[in-house]
Amino acid sequence: MRRGVFGRAVLVVGLTLLSSSSSAIKPTEHFRLADLEKERSMTPEKFADLFQRFFYELYPKVRPPEDFLWQRAGDCDDYAVLGAYILGRNGFKTRLMQVQLTGSNVDHAVVFVTEKNVYLDYNNRQLRNKLVKSDPTLRDVATLVANSFKRSWTTAFEFTYSYDEGWKKPGWVIVKTNAPDRDADRMSAQQSKPRP
Amino acid sequence: MKDKTLHAIYLLFVIMGAIIVGIAVFAIRAIDRDAESSDWVNQTHATIYELDGMMSELQAGEGMMRTFALTGDVRDFAECRSNYFAVLQHHAVAQALASDNPGIQSSLAELETAVKARIALAASIKELSEAGRGEEVKSTLRRDAETTTVAGFQQTINRLRNGQFELLSERDRESYERAQTTRFVVGLGVVSNLLLFGVVAWLIRDTLASRRKLTQTLEQANIVLEQKVQERTGELIATNRRLTRENRERQWTTLSQERQLRYNHAIVNTVSDLVFVLSKALNVTRLNPVVAHATGLTEEEILGRPIAEVLRLSGEGEGAPAADRLRRAVAEGRELTNYPAELLDRSGKSRPGIISVVPLRDDDMVVGAVVVLRLLSPL
Numbered sequence: 001m002r003r004g005v006f007g008r009a010v011l012v013v014g015l016t017l018l019s020s021s022s023s024a025i026k027p028t029e030h031f032r033l034a035d036l037e038k039e040r041s042m043t044p045e046k047f048a049d050l051f052q053r054f055f056y057e058l059y060p061k062v063r064p065p066e067d068f069l070w071q072r073a074g075d076c077d078d079y080a081v082l083g084a085y086i087l088g089r090n091g092f093k094t095r096l097m098q099v100q101l102t103g104s105n106v107d108h109a110v111v112f113v114t115e116k117n118v119y120l121d122y123n124n125r126q127l128r129n130k131l132v133k134s135d136p137t138l139r140d141v142a143t144l145v146a147n148s149f150k151r152s153w154t155t156a157f158e159f160t161y162s163y164d165e166g167w168k169k170p171g172w173v174i175v176k177t178n179a180p181d182r183d184a185d186r187m188s189a190q191q192s193k194p195r196p
Numbered sequence: 197m198k199d200k201t202l203h204a205i206y207l208l209f210v211i212m213g214a215i216i217v218g219i220a221v222f223a224i225r226a227i228d229r230d231a232e233s234s235d236w237v238n239q240t241h242a243t244i245y246e247l248d249g250m251m252s253e254l255q256a257g258e259g260m261m262r263t264f265a266l267t268g269d270v271r272d273f274a275e276c277r278s279n280y281f282a283v284l285q286h287h288a289v290a291q292a293l294a295s296d297n298p299g300i301q302s303s304l305a306e307l308e309t310a311v312k313a314r315i316a317l318a319a320s321i322k323e324l325s326e327a328g329r330g331e332e333v334k335s336t337l338r339r340d341a342e343t344t345t346v347a348g349f350q351q352t353i354n355r356l357r358n359g360q361f362e363l364l365s366e367r368d369r370e371s372y373e374r375a376q377t378t379r380f381v382v383g384l385g386v387v388s389n390l391l392l393f394g395v396v397a398w399l400i401r402d403t404l405a406s407r408r409k410l411t412q413t414l415e416q417a418n419i420v421l422e423q424k425v426q427e428r429t430g431e432l433i434a435t436n437r438r439l440t441r442e443n444r445e446r447q448w449t450t451l452s453q454e455r456q457l458r459y460n461h462a463i464v465n466t467v468s469d470l471v472f473v474l475s476k477a478l479n480v481t482r483l484n485p486v487v488a489h490a491t492g493l494t495e496e497e498i499l500g501r502p503i504a505e506v507l508r509l510s511g512e513g514e515g516a517p518a519a520d521r522l523r524r525a526v527a528e529g530r531e532l533t534n535y536p537a538e539l540l541d542r543s544g545k546s547r548p549g550i551i552s553v554v555p556l557r558d559d560d561m562v563v564g565a566v567v568v569l570r571l572l573s574p575l
Contacts, residue, residue, distance in 0.1 A: 061278065100245075100289065102238040152235065154242035155289050166274060167281035173292035177232075177239050184292075 027052050030072070033065045036082075042090045044113045047083055048120050048130035054079075056122070062161060062168070077109040077168075079122035081161045084111045098168070099142040100155040108145050112136065123148065138174045138185050152176070158185065201403050208396045212389050219385035226378040233371050237364065239293055244360045246290035250307065251353045253282040254314070258346060261318045265333050268325050273318070280315045287311065300359070303352050310349050470539065470549075470569040476562060478503050478523055490575055492542035507569065508546065510536035522553060526565045529555045539569060548572045 025031045025039060027050050036042070036050075057073035062081050068074040069082075077098070084094040093114040100107045110132075112119040118131040119141055132148075134141050142156035157173040172184035180186065257279030264272035287308055294300035317340060324333045464471050464484050473482035480498050488495050491506055498506060509522060525532050532553040538546035549571040556564040 100242055102241070152238060154235075154238045155293060157289060157292070159285075165281075167278050168285055169281070170285050170288040173289055175239065175292050175295065177235050178295070 025050055030070070032069055036069075036086045037089060039086075040090070042086055044083075044087060044092065044116060044118060044120055044131055047086060048125065051079060051122070051125045052130075054122075054125060062163075062166070065163065074122070076122045077161075079125070080109040080111040080120065081163075083120050084161070085163070087111070087113060095136075096159050096161060096168075097138060097141050098157055098159060099145045099153050101146055101149055102152045102154055106149075106151075108149070110141065110145060112141060119144075121145070121148070137183065137189075138172060139176075139180055139183055142174070142176070201399055205396055205399055208392050208399075212392045212396075215385050215389050215392075219382055222381050222385075223378065226374065229374060230371070233367060233374070237367055237371075240360050240364050240367065243290055243293045244357055246286045246293065247353050247357050247360070249286035250283045250290065250311075251350065253279045253286060254311065254346070254349060257283065257314065257318070261314075261321060262337065264318075265321055265325065265337055273322050276318050277315070280311060280318065283311045284308070300356060303356055307349060307352055310345055313345065467568070470571070472503055472507070472567040472569070473556070474503055474526070474565045474567060476526065476564050478526065478565075480506075481564065486575075490539055490541065490547070490571065503567065506540050507551070507567065508538045508540060509551070510538060510548075522567075525553055526555055526562060529557065529562045531555065537569060539571065 025035050031050065036047075039046075053072065055073040056075060057071070058075050059078070063074050063078045065078075065082050065085070068078040080096055084096050087094050095112040095114065096109065097112055097119070098107050098109045108121075108123075110119040110121045112134070113131075114136060116131070117136055118133055120130065121132060124130045124132065132144055134144050138156045138158060142153045145156075146153035153176055155173060155175050158171040159168040160171065161168050172188065174183040174185065257276050260272050260276035260279055263269075264276055287304060291301065291304050294304065317336070321333055321336060324330075324336065464482075467484055468486060470487045470490055471482075471484040472480055472487065475481050479500055479502055481500075483495065483498055485495075487493075487498065487506070491498070493506070503522070522532070524530075532551065534550050534552060537549055537551040539549055540546050549569045551567055551569045554566045554568075555562045556566060
């Protein structure tokens, strides 16, 4: 009788482990937004690993997440906005940042994870180190992003995005030619002002 | 002279180094200024880009608003709304870019108000459309078309853009002037350095030439000196040989003279008569052993003493003293032959004898005399 209960418990644990391992998302598989939303232990590292086989495809607006995941192709803001959304659901404090690079009207969006002082960049999805360590200021992130393009930058801003509203709502904006101590995010951090 | 030239070369090198450092610092500062200027140009371009973005997104929004009015499709409205919000996004960035320019800030504030008004208009059209009030939608759009809101927006954007282009032109001119200054300074530095380099080269060449000339002069002087040394050495060798020969001859002569002297002494010593050699002052300078034997005095007691202490000429006290006769004869260089005299011994006892006095001459000058006394009685 006791042996029977023990055997059943082992079976339940085994099945649970099996089901949990089979439910873990793999970069090689197609996965959907619901799969990401279901994942309860999503970390920036895990999230970044999932997109290593995605392709780059420029789109003027932020793509709906299902389209992005189904086509396995998108651009920087698709990835950054989705990252902010999923990591936010897992308790991470994220900041969406967009850097305006010089020439040919190029801008680039990344998502900064405050707890780890790193940002996730779609261009790094195939690299070994997918997360970039940075100070939590817009200027530092902008400088690192511009360096990764071997270019200069002019402005950078923090924004929020809601899939329902469908537009980037800008927050702090900084300008490269201004003195760093005039940067809105730095001044706000010093004065403990809330985010716009 | 050499030190002065060396100091001048050092000084010139220091000046050249200072010029190079100065040019390097100036060039680095110019590069920094160019990078800064480039950032400002990029910022101006970014402002123009944001203004263009505002205009194009506004026009797209306007188009989508009218499309929505025709179709009533909510996706068109969403697109319209998205376009207007994109205008606000560009506006926020443009505002940050022009934060130091109050003129642009006020224009941007007007534009923001205009965009918000368009968003409100689009929202009211949506409401009318969803309520099925198509005629009111048309009349609203007709009334809006009569206003100059969008045209005014366009004019403001154009004005701001032109301002940015003027700024670009101004910055380009400043950049050109800076580049010209940099070219001039670097060129001046290079030319100065080349001139200084030429001066240094000339100084080095001059110094080397003078050193070469000095070396040649020294070499010639050395050759002359060498010749003189050789000549002098030859003379010294010859003189040395001569002196050596002379010395040897002198040694031989001395030896011969010494031998002769010893021989003469031996001869004098073998004479059985008493022999006295006197100085011009009639002091005994030499005597033979017979004198000591005859007088009982030692040779040391007699030498240096006047002859009168041991020899007295006979006839003294009869006119001129005999000693005076002897002195006169020596002084005059006359000989006295077989002149009677007496020898006085230690005890004062006299013994008769006969003396002969022969003056001693040296180059016709009387330097003394030799007195030979033959005793009349045997010893």
